[in-house]
Amino acid sequence: MPELPEVETIRRQLAPRLAGRLILDARAHESAKFASAVAARGARIGEVQRRGKYLLFALDNDHELIVHLGMTGMLRIAEPGVTDQYVRAAWDLDDGAVLEYRDVRRFGRIAVVPRGSYASLPTLAAQGPEPFDDAFTPQQLWTALGTSTARVKTQLLSQRPVAGVGNIYADEALWRSRVHPASRHVTKPQAARLHEAVRHVLAQGIDNGGTTLRDYRNFEGGRGENQFALACYGRGDEPCLRCATPLRRTVIDARGTTFCGTCQRR
Numbered sequence: 001m002p003e004l005p006e007v008e009t010i011r012r013q014l015a016p017r018l019a020g021r022l023i024l025d026a027r028a029h030e031s032a033k034f035a036s037a038v039a040a041r042g043a044r045i046g047e048v049q050r051r052g053k054y055l056l057f058a059l060d061n062d063h064e065l066i067v068h069l070g071m072t073g074m075l076r077i078a079e080p081g082v083t084d085q086y087v088r089a090a091w092d093l094d095d096g097a098v099l100e101y102r103d104v105r106r107f108g109r110i111a112v113v114p115r116g117s118y119a120s121l122p123t124l125a126a127q128g129p130e131p132f133d134d135a136f137t138p139q140q141l142w143t144a145l146g147t148s149t150a151r152v153k154t155q156l157l158s159q160r161p162v163a164g165v166g167n168i169y170a171d172e173a174l175w176r177s178r179v180h181p182a183s184r185h186v187t188k189p190q191a192a193r194l195h196e197a198v199r200h201v202l203a204q205g206i207d208n209g210g211t212t213l214r215d216y217r218n219f220e221g222g223r224g225e226n227q228f229a230l231a232c233y234g235r236g237d238e239p240c241l242r243c244a245t246p247l248r249r250t251v252i253d254a255r256g257t258t259f260c261g262t263c264q265r266r
C-alpha cells in the first residue's frame with residue numbers, strides 16, 4: 001500500500017505536469033468510491049498537495065479533487081483511446097492527455113469536496129499532524145499515544161498520532177526507536193525516539209523514491225528504491241542489523257509485523 005513517501009514521490013512528479021490544466025471531461029466507475037470523480041469536470045487544476053497518504057488537487061471552483069490510492073491505485077497519463085478494465089476514473093485534459101486512475105483491487109477512493117470539507121473522508125478528517133510540520137513534536141506524539149490503550153503500531157496505522165505511516169514505515173520506525181510494536185504504553189523517552197524515527201524513515205523513503213514491493217509505481221511508471229534500504233520490514237528470520245538476533249514475524253491486530261525481540265522490549 002502506498003504510504004507517505006510513495007504518495008509524496010507521485011505528488012512531486014504530478015504537480016508540474018497537471019498544474020494549470022483544465023479538465024474538459026471526466027468518466028468514472030459507478031462505485032460510490034469513484035463516482036464523484038466526474039464532479040471535477042470543467043475545473044482547472046491548481047496546486048497538487050498531499051496530506052498523509054491523500055493527494056489533494058486544488059480546483060479553481062473552490063473544490064478539491066481527493067485521491068487515496070488504497071492498495072493498488074495508481075495515477076498515470078494515458079494516450080486518448082488507450083485504456084483497460086482496471087481504470088476506475090479518467091479526466092480528459094486540455095492539452096490532449098488523459099489522466100487515469102487505475103486500481104485493480106479497488107481499495108482506493110476518489111472524492112470531490114468543497115475545499116477543506118472532509119466530513120465524507122473520516123480518516124483524512126481525523127488524522128494527526130504532517131510528520132515534517134512543526135506541529136509534530138515528541139510531546140505531541142507522546143500525548144497522542146497516551147489517549148488510547150491500543151497497541152502502538154495499531155495507533156500509528158490509525159493515522160491519528162501522525163499522518164502518513166503505514167505497515168512498512170511503522171515497522172521501520174518502531175525498530176529504529178527500539179519500541180515494541182505491541183506496547184500499550186509508550187514512555188516519554190520512547191516517544192521522543194519514535195518521533196525521530198518516524199521522520200527519519202519517511203525522509204529516507206522519499207529520498208529513495210518510495211518502496212516498491214509489488215504494485216507501487218511512481219507517476220512515470222518507475223519503481224522506488226527504498227526496498228533496498230529497509231532495516232526491518234520484510235526481513236523476518238534475518239539477523240537484526242543492531243544485535244544480530246533473528247528478527248521475528250508476528251501478527252498484531254491482523255497486520256503482519258516484523259520486529260526484534262531483543263532490541264524492542266515492552
Ligand SMILES: [Zn+2]
Binds near residue numbers: 240241260263264
Ligand atoms: Zn535487535
